[in-house]
Amino acid sequence: MRRLPRISLKLQLGLGLAILLTVSTWLLSLLVLQGIERQQLTELEQNLLQHSEIANLRVRQTFLLGERMEDQTFLRLRGQELAANVGLLTGLPVIIYDLQGRPVGNALLSPIDTKIEDILSYALEGKIVYQSSADALDYLAPLQGASGQIGIVQFHYSLSEQQAFLKRIERLFLVTGLAVLMGGLLCGTLFVHWLTARIAKLRNAAGKIRGRRFLQEKPLRGRDELGELSEDIYHMSRELEGNIATLEEEKRKLKLAIGKLQLLERQQKQFIGNISHEFKTPLTSIKAYVDLMDMYDDDPGLTRQAHTQIGQEAQRLQEMVEKVLHLSSLEKYEFEQEAVALEMGALLEELCERMRGKAARHGVTIATSLTPVVILGDRESLTQIFINLLDNAIKYNVSGGSVVVESLEHEGVAVLRVSDTGIGIPEEAKARIFEPFYTVNKDRSRQSGGSGLGLALVKETIEKLHGELSVEKGSGPPEQPGSVFTVRLPLHRHRAEMDGEEEAE
Amino acid sequence: MNDYSNKMMIGAAIAILAISSTGCGVQPQTDRQVIDGNNKQITVLDGPVPGTDQSVAVEQLQKVPGIRGMDWLDGDTVLAAKANTERTPQVIEEKERYPVNLVSYTLTDGSETVLQPADQDQHAGMLSPDKRFLFYKVMEESVGFGYLRDMETGDIVPATERQTPDELIEGYEGEWLDSEHVLFPTMSGKIYTANIEGHTEMLADTGDLTIHDVHKIGDRLYYIGSGQQLFIQEGEEPARLLMEQVIWVIPSPDHQSLAMVRRTREGEMTLYLTDLDGKDKAVLSKGMQIFGTAWSRDGTRLAYNLINAENGTSGLYVADAVTGKVTQVTVDLEDISNQLQWSPSGEQLMAATMVREGDGYEPVTYIIKLRS
Numbered sequence: 001m002r003r004l005p006r007i008s009l010k011l012q013l014g015l016g017l018a019i020l021l022t023v024s025t026w027l028l029s030l031l032v033l034q035g036i037e038r039q040q041l042t043e044l045e046q047n048l049l050q051h052s053e054i055a056n057l058r059v060r061q062t063f064l065l066g067e068r069m070e071d072q073t074f075l076r077l078r079g080q081e082l083a084a085n086v087g088l089l090t091g092l093p094v095i096i097y098d099l100q101g102r103p104v105g106n107a108l109l110s111p112i113d114t115k116i117e118d119i120l121s122y123a124l125e126g127k128i129v130y131q132s133s134a135d136a137l138d139y140l141a142p143l144q145g146a147s148g149q150i151g152i153v154q155f156h157y158s159l160s161e162q163q164a165f166l167k168r169i170e171r172l173f174l175v176t177g178l179a180v181l182m183g184g185l186l187c188g189t190l191f192v193h194w195l196t197a198r199i200a201k202l203r204n205a206a207g208k209i210r211g212r213r214f215l216q217e218k219p220l221r222g223r224d225e226l227g228e229l230s231e232d233i234y235h236m237s238r239e240l241e242g243n244i245a246t247l248e249e250e251k252r253k254l255k256l257a258i259g260k261l262q263l264l265e266r267q268q269k270q271f272i273g274n275i276s277h278e279f280k281t282p283l284t285s286i287k288a289y290v291d292l293m294d295m296y297d298d299d300p301g302l303t304r305q306a307h308t309q310i311g312q313e314a315q316r317l318q319e320m321v322e323k324v325l326h327l328s329s330l331e332k333y334e335f336e337q338e339a340v341a342l343e344m345g346a347l348l349e350e351l352c353e354r355m356r357g358k359a360a361r362h363g364v365t366i367a368t369s370l371t372p373v374v375i376l377g378d379r380e381s382l383t384q385i386f387i388n389l390l391d392n393a394i395k396y397n398v399s400g401g402s403v404v405v406e407s408l409e410h411e412g413v414a415v416l417r418v419s420d421t422g423i424g425i426p427e428e429a430k431a432r433i434f435e436p437f438y439t440v441n442k443d444r445s446r447q448s449g450g451s452g453l454g455l456a457l458v459k460e461t462i463e464k465l466h467g468e469l470s471v472e473k474g475s476g477p478p479e480q481p482g483s484v485f486t487v488r489l490p491l492h493r494h495r496a497e498m499d500g501e502e503e504a505e
Numbered sequence: 506m507n508d509y510s511n512k513m514m515i516g517a518a519i520a521i522l523a524i525s526s527t528g529c530g531v532q533p534q535t536d537r538q539v540i541d542g543n544n545k546q547i548t549v550l551d552g553p554v555p556g557t558d559q560s561v562a563v564e565q566l567q568k569v570p571g572i573r574g575m576d577w578l579d580g581d582t583v584l585a586a587k588a589n590t591e592r593t594p595q596v597i598e599e600k601e602r603y604p605v606n607l608v609s610y611t612l613t614d615g616s617e618t619v620l621q622p623a624d625q626d627q628h629a630g631m632l633s634p635d636k637r638f639l640f641y642k643v644m645e646e647s648v649g650f651g652y653l654r655d656m657e658t659g660d661i662v663p664a665t666e667r668q669t670p671d672e673l674i675e676g677y678e679g680e681w682l683d684s685e686h687v688l689f690p691t692m693s694g695k696i697y698t699a700n701i702e703g704h705t706e707m708l709a710d711t712g713d714l715t716i717h718d719v720h721k722i723g724d725r726l727y728y729i730g731s732g733q734q735l736f737i738q739e740g741e742e743p744a745r746l747l748m749e750q751v752i753w754v755i756p757s758p759d760h761q762s763l764a765m766v767r768r769t770r771e772g773e774m775t776l777y778l779t780d781l782d783g784k785d786k787a788v789l790s791k792g793m794q795i796f797g798t799a800w801s802r803d804g805t806r807l808a809y810n811l812i813n814a815e816n817g818t819s820g821l822y823v824a825d826a827v828t829g830k831v832t833q834v835t836v837d838l839e840d841i842s843n844q845l846q847w848s849p850s851g852e853q854l855m856a857a858t859m860v861r862e863g864d865g866y867e868p869v870t871y872i873i874k875l876r877s
Contacts, residue, residue: 027522049555054817056556057836064566089817089836119547128550144556146564 010196017188025181029173036169040162044137048155051090052128052141055153058086059096059143071150072098079104086153093156099124099149108156116140116154123152135160198226205233214241271436278320282313326384327436327457341492342377344416345370345407348386352405355390363399366390370407373414374492381461386418388454389485393420398480409491416487419474424481430471434459466490561823561832565874567612573868574855575630577848578609583855584630584639585610585870587617592624600865607641612872621654621661629677632656635684638701640664648673651689653701662703664689671695677844678717690719696726709738718753722760722781729754733768735783748783753796757826758804762786766795776809778826789824790831797856799845800826808834808854810841821845821856821873834873841871 059082063074075082075098083105087094096105101120116138122129123140126149130139136158143151198220205219215237220230289306296302352366359366386405393403401421408415425433436456462469467489474482540547572585586605594601607627610617620639621627628649630641637656642649651664651674664687665672671693679689682698688708690696696709696719708721713730720727726738727747735751738744752774753766762778769775774795778787792811799808807824821835834854846855854873859866 045550051817052555053833054836057820057833060556060563061566061835064563065568091815118542119549122549126554128552128554129547130550131545131547133545141555144554 008196009199010192013192013196014189017192018185021181021184021188025177025184029170029177033166033170033173037166040166044157044162048130048139048157049128049141051086051092051155052139052153054089055086055094055141056144058082058089059150059153060145063145071145075104075151080106083107090155095154095156096143097123097152097154099151101152104151120152132159135163198222202226202230202233205230205237209233209237209240214238274436275320275324279317282317286310286313323454323457327460339376339378341374342379342382343372343374344382344414344489345372347379347382348405348407348416351383351386351390355387355394358391359394359403362394362397363401364394364397365402366405367402368405370405371409373407373409373416375414375465375489376492377465377489381465385458385461385487386416388458389418389487392454393418393422393483393485396420396422396483398422401482412491414489414491416489417484418487419482419484421474421476421480421482424473424476425471425483433471434469462487462489558832559876560825560830561834562876563834563873564876565872566835567872567874569610569612569615569870569872571868572608572610572617572857572870573605573843573859574610574846574857574870574872575607575843576632576846577853577855578632578636580848580850580853581613582609582611583870583872584608584632585617585857586628586630586868587619589619589622591619592622607639620656621659629679631679631681631687633681633684633701637684640679640681640687640689642674642676644676648675648692650674651679651687651699653687653699653703655701662701664699664703664705665691665697666703666705675717678719680720682721688719688721690716690728696728709744711736711744720754720756722756725781727754727756727763735765753798755798755800757800758802762826764789764798764800764807766798776807776824778807778829787829789829790822792818797841797843797845799847801847801851802849803851806847806851808845808847810845810856821854823854823875834875835871 062078062082062085063071066074066078069077075096079096079098083094083096084107086096087107093108094105095103095108097120098104101124116131119129119131119138119140123142126142128139128141130137132138136156139155139157140152141155142149143153201219205215208215215234218230218234220226222230286309289310292302293306348370349368352368356366390403390405397403397420403421404417404419406415406417406419434455459469467487470486470488472484472486474484476482536551538549538551540549572583572587574583574585576584578584585608587608587610588603589606589608590603592604592606594603596602604624605626605628606622607620607630608617609620626644626649628642628644630639632639639654639656640651641654642651650668650672652661653664654661664674671691673692674689675692679687682688685701686698688696688698690711692714694711694713694716695707696711696716697705697707698721699705709726709728711728711730715731716728718727718729724740726744727735728738729735729751733750733752734746735748735754736744737747748765748767750768751765752768753764755764756762757764760781762780763783765777765779765783766774767777769791772793773791774793775788776790776795776798777785778789779785789807790809790811792813794812795809797808797810800806801808805826807826809822809824810820811822812819817836818833819837820833821841822831823834824831841856841858843857847853848855852875854875855870856873857868857870860869861867
């Protein structure tokens with residue numbers, strides 16, 4: 001779209017102002033001059049009318065005072081005297097005429113050459129008439145006698161004074177008009193400059209906003225519409241700025257959320273993948289035995305084995321389901337169970353007792369070195385943790401091996417240790433053992449019934465208890481170093497403090 | 506909405522411009538006819554023509570030399586003062602001066618009768634409303650003692666009980682209150698009434714030796730004191746100052762208004778019509794000097810003398826007391842020095858003056874008959 005040529009505001013205003021000033025000054029002078037002229041004429045007419053009244057009175061008076069005679073005779077006889085008299089009274093050149101239009105008296109200081117034939121007829125009809133040229137005016141009025149008009153009186157009035165006056169005024173208007181015009185234009189221009197400067201400031205501000213350089217302060221101050229506009233523009237700029245910042249923030253949060261969701265999705269996919277894999281294995285085994293049973297239903301040995309294996313696999317499945325559920329529930333809810341003060345020494349003693357049976361079956365002995373130590377936690381979770389650890393310690397042990405369980409207070413924390421004399425954990429696997437479904441040796445774990453979920457769960461639970469779980473190599477020989485799982489938990493009295501801090505956060 | 510108001514404003518602006526450029530205070534020039542010729546312009550006016558105003562116009566003008574008219578006895582006879590050549594003249598500075606006696610002069614034939622021949626200057630004759638009595642003064646210079654004369658019997662009584670310098674009355678001061686009483690101020694600042702039997706009563710003692718223009722309306726006494734101040738004394742109350750700069754005050758015949766001449770400016774006097782408290786009702790005339798103001802007997806007109814710098818406008822004027830319309834009656838008729846006198850019928854005006862004659866002054870009286 002082709003833009004129309006730009007006519008700046010300064011030009012518009014300036015031009016408009018110039019035209020307005022010129023026109024109004026010119027119009028003013030014109031009207032005033034016209035008015036003066038009109039006024040002069042009116043005054044002149046009034047003046048001359050009064051003079052003719054005086055002339056009438058004088059003529060009449062003279063007539064009445066003198067001896068009675070016919071009025072035309074009287075005029076002819078006394079006309080000169082009358083003209084002189086009236087001339088004296090009025091201060092104007094006077095000519096008196098009789099009813100024939102013949103001059104009977106002449107009181108002119110100097111002869112005038114105006115021809116009044118054209119207007120004489122009007123005056124003889126009894127009307128007032130005057131003839132004006134550029135520099136003089138001749139005024140004719142009827143003279144009345146006892147019974148009607150007896151003659152005419154003429155006044156000669158020089159207009160030169162009036163004309164001179166008009167010319168002076170005209171010149172005055174021209175000069176002052178120009179001066180006023182110049183002055184007005186100058187002031188007008190200054191004013192226009194000032195105004196357009198303010199508008200330009202606003203325009204710049206708008207341009208800045210357009211370029212995303214938001215305003216830090218009001219572009220203009222003032223108590224008029226421009227000031228208000230400036231406030232509004234500034235307000236809009238701030239709003240815009242704020243909105244954009246908010247949008248950016250929202251965008252960032254959304255990205256974060258999307259990222260998390262994507263991660264979660266991936267984890268869940270992986271999780272589901274793992275679960276189905278883990279579930280498939282025991283199910284395959286169960287199905288295998290069922291098939292075998294189908295085929296060899298009369299083999300008691302097989303039946304017994306199948307019974308045992310299916311039972312074990314079923315048990316494993318159930319444990320897995322419970323573990324998954326537990327994990328899931330842990331992620332959803334925070335500590336639902338009530339946290340109480342637990343004396344770990346006693347608890348561990350109890351758990352060891354429960355596991356001694358299983359240990360014996362594996363040919364493992366459990367030794368304890370327990371001192372009383374009190375933490376804040378729920379019994380269930382702690383039981384889960386240590387059953388798990390004990391279970392692992394037994395499972396990944398060797399026949400004739402041992403498990404040592406310790407509990408003590410050290411440097412302000414509760415230290416709970418489970419050591420085994422088993423196969424140990426390879427260095428590279430140390431970091432990964434806490435991942436869900438990770439097993440160091442898949443076959444081995446299957447053999448011992450491990451699902452791979454245990455440690456992940458244990459770590460999570462311990463962390464929820466504000467504790468730490470670490471694993472180190474044991475002190476056994478290189479081909480059987482064993483592992484040491486250490487659980488550190490805050491002591492009960494410290495836990496109370498930590499909870500307070502947590503809530504404050 | 507905005508568009509509409511904009512258009513309105515533009516329309517209004519154009520209208521104003523148009524009106525102002527064409528109109529601009531011009532009287533509708535319907536009373537003329539303009540003809541443009543070569544180099545000149547002829548204008549014929551349709552309005553009133555001079556000298557045709559019928560309301561007040563002079564029908565007759567009579568000049569009576571040698572007498573100084575003072576009052577009207579009737580429509581044809583006037584009371585005047587005239588030098589009585591039948592008496593013994595005084596010789597002053599080698600000139601003969603005859604005593605001035607009051608005469609009754611008949612305008613129609615010029616016959617005259619000396620009322621009271623005497624070797625004294627009789628002046629300021631004023632006739633009572635019923636014309637049966639005459640109040641006049643015997644003058645020494647410009648002051649004299651007052652006398653009352655029965656016009657029928659010719660009996661004379663003094664107007665004051667004593668005749669000391671305190672009882673001297675100035676020039677033309679005094680007036681008839683009714684057909685039996687006169688009112689006058691004396692040089693001592695006292696104001697008296699006297700009845701036709703010569704019984705005098707003092708109404709006020711102003712203590713102002715320059716009081717003049719004394720009038721009585723009801724129980725109000727008006728007088729002008731020193732420094733052109735108009736005082737009013739009501740009943741028993743002390744006199745109070747009513748107004749300043751008052752030159753003359755002349756009550757109307759019906760005692761409802763005052764004609765008042767005040768100095769309004771240096772070199773300007775104004776004739777006002779006011780109420781009895783001096784409040785202006787109308788301005789009748791302005792001039793350098795206004796004097797001799799007289800009400801017509803029916804109270805409808807005021808006649809006065811006006812002198813202006815422009816000679817043409819000096820002369821006798823008649824003002825209509827109702828409409829305020831002022832008409833010039835004569836132009837520059839010498840210098841009328843006396844109070845103008847309306848004839849009983851109101852058709853005639855008498856104006857007396859002194860004109861220079863040789864190296865002295867001679868009286869002249871004009872009788873102006875107005876068109877009715």
